[in-house]
Amino acid sequence: METGSPREAGAAGTAEGTEGTAGAGPVWTGLPPGLLRMRRLLLSVWLGLVALAAGLLPGLLAGPPWAAFALLPLALWAWGWVMLGRNWRSWRYAERADDLLISRGVLWREETVVPYGRMQLVEVTSGPVERHFGLASVQLHTAAAATDATIPGLDPAEAERLRDRLTELGEARSAGL
């Protein structure tokens, strides 16, 4: 029920914030659609291979009716397709005056608040697959290892802007341990 609002907010799909409901609340920004595209493509490729193997092997060895095993990965694929969409829509972040908010998760919801002054290190990472899709993730580290503040699948330019802005704000408000 409470996940309703981010779903609609993120559904517009652009990188810029699309919310402006109450005015007093934080301005949330959803993730760009690139991450969803990448994850769905990876899901399709892997489950496609599994479906092929599950259909061909029993089909050839034990007879054509056994090829129905391929339906299992296909069902998984359909379910995963929907789940990835929901998960992608649930991710959002907001830069406020003094802290960064990250909210994510559909069933297991998690919302993280990191005051800028506590940031020790801001990291921008991008793996080979992510680079191919033009994505980068921003990770924030504080002195507490439990702080799990990662924003995946950002546009590289946006990731760099965020990194520079966070570093700047962190320096201005630095508080350390």
Add this chain to the structure above:
Amino acid sequence: MTAPGVEDGIRTERAVAERRLHPVTPFRRAWAPVAVLAGWAMHDPNQAQEQLTKLTTAWLLTGLAVLVPAAALYGFLSWWFTHFSVTDSELRIRTGLLFRRTAHIRLERIQAIDVTRPLLARVAGVAKLRIDVVGADKKDELAFLGEGEARALRAELLARAAGFAPETAHEVGEAPAHELLRLPARDLAVSLVLTGATWGSLVAALVVPPVLWLATHSVWTVLATGLPLLGAAGASSVGRFVAEYDWTVAESPDGLRIDHGLLDRAHETVPPGRVQTVRIVEPLLWRRRGWVRVELDVAGSSNSVLVPVAPRAAAESVIARVLPGVAVPRSAERPPRRAWRCLPVWWRGHGIAVTDTVFAARHGLLRRSLSLVPHAKVQSVRLTQGPWERLWRLANVHVDTGANRTVTARLRDAGEAARLLHAQAERSRTGRRAAPPDRWMT
């Protein structure tokens, strides 16, 4: 000394006097070859015996004649190549025979300084000095120094870290300490008798080996399980008594002083403003006597006990000195009644209390534990909610601190948790303003 305004990088190296460790240091590793042999013999007893019978006296002597000088040479060289020096802002340790390693430890980043004197080191009149910094490893300890030298060095490091002018840091000397609490040996013994873990390990050590003997009739199996069990039983009863004997907590301008130990004496100094969390633990059997145990977390420090056992009032007065301006909350607010659906029975043990200075979370029904986090030490705040919790409109709030400890307020009302999340982040930001600076004397 150079002018105080000059930057570290510009200062010439000759201004820094390098020192070596105490000359007994090479002997600390003298037992290493013996330990290796003993380990091999323990690991594979049958073959060891076989090999030993084959060895003649001549072989043994030649072996010793090679091993002992080699170990001695290694010990001597590693001592010879280890230097340390104290500059205005850093402690520098240069070490390594083949792989050189230089550690520069910034003094204002010191979280705690420990001076430990193991039994043999006490006999030799030396001590080990260890500096806790966030992210440092165990190699950054100075072992061994002369006892007086270790004390002087600790005082100097603390004086420099506190921000005294470099010229006077030498003369400042040890800050006067004022004793807050001294643990009587009788109380410690009674508290250990009243601890469930002591009895559990003792019973296990007495019951398991005979049962195994009846079941297997194998000496090796019984020894292999019985010895570790006996060791654990000894560590949790006698070992704890010996380690926590004569526990003294004192306060000085340099921070908190913790002294303890019967055979191995340890001395820890925690400068002001370094304590990240404090926990008050109240085991079931201690409740009638009104005793509590106080634990603390300092980033990068291995010691986590502040007071092994003390009456609640005494413990709270110590906490008031450790976390200035903090009063231990009297009562904690329980989760809403519907929380039993997520956590039957035990939901009653949970509770939180938020004051102007601390965030406190309680948990446990039999063994109660109350964790306190000063707002200034909160690194990040998280809210989590699973599907079952969402059904009952409950959520958890996690408060992360720099000592890698997370304090969790479980099963709060969802609306309250959301408000708490933002209020706590706000308090974390503003709480820092009132906190003392890293160089506490400036």
